[in-house]
Amino acid sequence: xxxxxxxxxxxxxxxxxxxxxxxxxxxxxxxxxxxxxxxxxxxxxxxxxxxxxxxxxxxxxxxxxxxxxxxxxxxxxxxxxxxxxxxxxxxxxxxxxxxxxxxxxxxxxxxxxxxxxxxxxxxxxxxxxxxxxxxxxxxxxxxxxxxxxxxxxxxxxxxxxxxxxxxxxxxxxxxxxxxxxxxxxxxxxxxxxxxxxxxxxxxxxxxxxxxxxxxxxxxxxxxxxxxxxxxxxxxxxxxxxxxxxxxxxxxxxxxxxxxxxxxxxxxxxxxxxxxxxxxxxxxxxxxxxxxxxxxxxxxxxxxxxxxxxxxxxxx
Amino acid sequence: xxxxxxxxxxxxxxxxxxxxxxxxxxxxxxxxxxxxxxxxxxxxxxxxxxxxxxxxxxxxxxxxxxxxxxxxxxxxxxxxxxxxxxxxxxxxxxxxxxxxxxxxxxxxxxxxxxxxxxxxxxxxxxxxxxxxxxxxxxxxxxxxxxxxxxxxxxxxxxxxxxxxxxxxxxxxxxxxxxxxxxxxxxxxxxxxxxxxxxxxxxxxxxxxxxxxxxxxxxxxxxxxxxxxxxxxxxxxxxxxxxxxxxxxxxxxxxxxxxxxxxxxxxxxxxxxxxxxxxxxxxxxxxxxxxxxxxxxxxxxxxxxxxxxxxxxxxxxxxxxxxxxxxxxxxxxxxxxxxxxxxxxxxxxx
Numbered sequence: 161x162x163x164x165x166x167x168x169x170x171x172x173x174x175x176x177x178x179x180x181x182x183x184x185x186x187x188x189x190x191x192x193x194x195x196x197x198x199x200x201x202x203x204x205x206x207x208x209x210x211x212x213x214x215x216x217x218x219x220x221x222x223x224x225x226x227x228x229x230x231x232x233x234x235x236x237x238x239x240x241x242x243x244x245x246x247x248x249x250x251x252x253x254x255x256x257x258x259x260x261x262x263x264x265x266x267x268x269x270x271x272x273x274x275x276x277x278x279x280x281x282x283x284x285x286x287x288x289x290x291x292x293x294x295x296x297x298x299x300x301x302x303x304x305x306x307x308x309x310x311x312x313x314x315x316x317x318x319x320x321x322x323x324x325x326x327x328x329x330x331x332x333x334x335x336x337x338x339x340x341x342x343x344x345x346x347x348x349x350x351x352x353x354x355x356x357x358x359x360x361x362x363x364x365x366x367x368x369x370x371x372x373x374x375x376x377x378x379x380x381x382x383x384x385x386x387x388x389x390x391x392x393x394x395x396x397x398x399x400x401x402x403x404x405x406x407x408x409x410x411x412x413x414x415x416x417x418x419x420x421x422x423x424x425x426x427x428x429x430x431x432x433x434x435x436x437x438x439x440x441x442x443x444x445x446x447x448x449x450x451x452x453x454x455x456x457x458x459x460x461x462x463x464x465x466x467x468x469x470x471x472x473x474x475x
Numbered sequence: 476x477x478x479x480x481x482x483x484x485x486x487x488x489x490x491x492x493x494x495x496x497x498x499x500x501x502x503x504x505x506x507x508x509x510x511x512x513x514x515x516x517x518x519x520x521x522x523x524x525x526x527x528x529x530x531x532x533x534x535x536x537x538x539x540x541x542x543x544x545x546x547x548x549x550x551x552x553x554x555x556x557x558x559x560x561x562x563x564x565x566x567x568x569x570x571x572x573x574x575x576x577x578x579x580x581x582x583x584x585x586x587x588x589x590x591x592x593x594x595x596x597x598x599x600x601x602x603x604x605x606x607x608x609x610x611x612x613x614x615x616x617x618x619x620x621x622x623x624x625x626x627x628x629x630x631x632x633x634x635x636x637x638x639x640x641x642x643x644x645x646x647x648x649x650x651x652x653x654x655x656x657x658x659x660x661x662x663x664x665x666x667x668x669x670x671x672x673x674x675x676x677x678x679x680x681x682x683x684x685x686x687x688x689x690x691x692x693x694x695x696x697x698x699x700x701x702x703x704x705x706x707x708x709x710x711x712x713x714x715x716x717x718x719x720x721x722x723x724x725x726x727x728x729x730x731x732x733x734x735x736x737x738x739x740x741x742x743x744x745x746x747x748x749x750x751x752x753x754x755x756x757x758x759x760x761x762x763x764x765x766x767x768x769x770x771x772x773x774x775x776x777x778x779x780x781x782x783x784x785x786x787x788x789x790x791x792x793x794x795x796x797x798x799x800x801x802x803x804x805x806x807x808x809x810x811x812x813x814x815x816x817x818x819x820x821x822x823x824x
Binding site: 290291363364365367368369370371372373374375378382383386387389 | 526529531534558559560561562563564567568570571572575576577578579580581589590593594638641
């Protein structure tokens with residue numbers, strides 16, 4: 161497609177979206193609307209964290225240890241400077257949550273993009289080519305699934321820490337986590353895509369494409385892939401939520417983000433020790449944000465699944 | 476030299492239950508601009524024949540033997556790259572169901588332009604112009620709008636027109652049409668067939684029409700191939716086959732047409748059904764259903780049961796039947812069908 165032909169089509173695309181079932185169902189579903197609003201608000205807050213947050217939690221010069229464990233504003237003894245209170249190091253909790261959500265979302269999306277790249281490619285190849293390629297890739301997927309994400313993370317993390325040292329690990333922790341969660345979960349995509357490809361491959365438009373003399377690569381990516389997008393979208397929402405949870409779990413166990421670059425998970429962990437001493441907010445507020453984020457993504461995913469699966473059309 | 480020469484083609488499917496012979500010893504030729512009909516019941520191997528011409532038999536199927544020569548080039552041993560240049564470009568295909576043949580997520584224009592760009596070095600704007608031109612040729616109203624529409628926004632007849640336009644897009648030498656009208660309703664069927672015929676004549680495109688509609692075959696094609704259980708059992712000029720069928724199976728097919736029945740009586744039919752290709756009967760595959768192959772004692776003739784019939788020339792047709800061979804050999808100069816019967820055929824079709 162050249163830019164000329166796409167730009168001439170642009171208004172009709174917008175018009176198509178306006179009259180689409182997707183928008184129609186969105187307008188009629190208040191849960192989806194609320195979830196979408198919350199999700200967008202959280203994502204925007206995370207993206208704009210450097211401008212929104214009162215202080216930079218990564219900047220040690222701004223931290224005053226004297227202000228540690230201050231409660232949120234509605235409790236006596238709070239400091240109006242710190243809306244949601246501070247953690248044990250005296251970092252502003254609101255700021256750390258915004259930055260933490262940012263890290264969690266980056267890892268969530270990054271891991272899912274990696275999963276999707278691997279899973280969709282392998283799924284397409286396995287489904288379209290079949291035979292030995294299929295058997296090999298799917299057995300790989302089975303083997304991969306038989307290791308839990310946590311185990312992979314522990315092994316990879318230990319190997320990297322042992323060979324490069326903890327400092328390097330902390331520096332590249334985001335990429336390492338994306339890699340670990342991405343590698344551990346690609347079979348989910350591969351299986352879903354493969355199943356759809358098997359269904360699509362037997363349709364006549366694929367024969368027609370072969371008759372027109374298109375190459376296998378082109379048929380796979382341009383003809384079959386767009387027809388398998390609905391399940392890919394649906395599973396993506398679930399996978400993003402899963403990846404965020406996996407990251408939080410890893411960080412909680414001390415295998416994820418270091419405390420100097422906290423994600424929501426490592427925030428929960430860093431406050432966990434103070435839960436008994438009365439400073440509950442250090443753990444519970446980031447925990448609440450994590451729950452809301454994951455819940456909202458999952459509810460959006462549910463809505464998307466209902467919209468995209470014509471068999472579930474209601475009424 | 477013929478444009479397309481298929482000789483002694485054997486196609487098999489290696490299934491778990493054993494090997495299924497889908498095509499056996501199939502030979503035919505097609506000249507430039509000629510229109511050939513392939514008829515037969517479901518499962519006779521018509522569609523397999525069509526796919527084989529493009530060397531597109533999907534696994535577990537494979538070409539076990541024989542050759543397909545297109546324009547002097549052998550397709551069975553050709554490298555995939557070169558084959559891709561022939562598919563769509565020199566030989567294109569029209570499928571049965573227009574609902575299924577177009578990719579549901581790409582617009583008509585995208586699909587047509589993509590096809591052009593796959594075979595020619597061409598700018599998108601020029602490709603769009605060619606696509607528009609072809610849409611006009613198949614009489615699609617407001618073609619500019621259709622280019623930006625998706626397949627689901629169009630009716631069945633319209634889609635089949637678009638598929639014909641796509642088939643003609645690269646000015647091919649041969650179009651293989653695999654039951655192009657079966658999925659359409661009767662009024663549209665006639666329109667589409669007429670359109671196809673008109674375009675083939677205008678552009679001198681050879682057509683292989685695969686169908687089980689003998690009426691369509693008689694209107695459109697010049698030569699006809701009758702298939703049964705993976706074999707060609709009769710071939711010759713369409714007019715002769717329709718008016719003066721030699722093979723008992725072809726006769727049965729023609730007698731089974733609703734037009735051939737006596738009003739108020741049951742429709743004629745060939746008893747039984749076609750054998751599975753996995754275990755075709757020995758000898759002539761049609762002998763268990765054949766109503767002529769009994770000998771004087773009321774038993775199936777031995778040669779029909781045991782010997783695979785070879786082709787024998789009768790008139791301008793080639794027929795694979797032991798009884799026809801006997802008839803021809805005993806009365807070489809005479810055509811044996813009664814005049815009365817052939818008149819009836821002509822009226823019916």
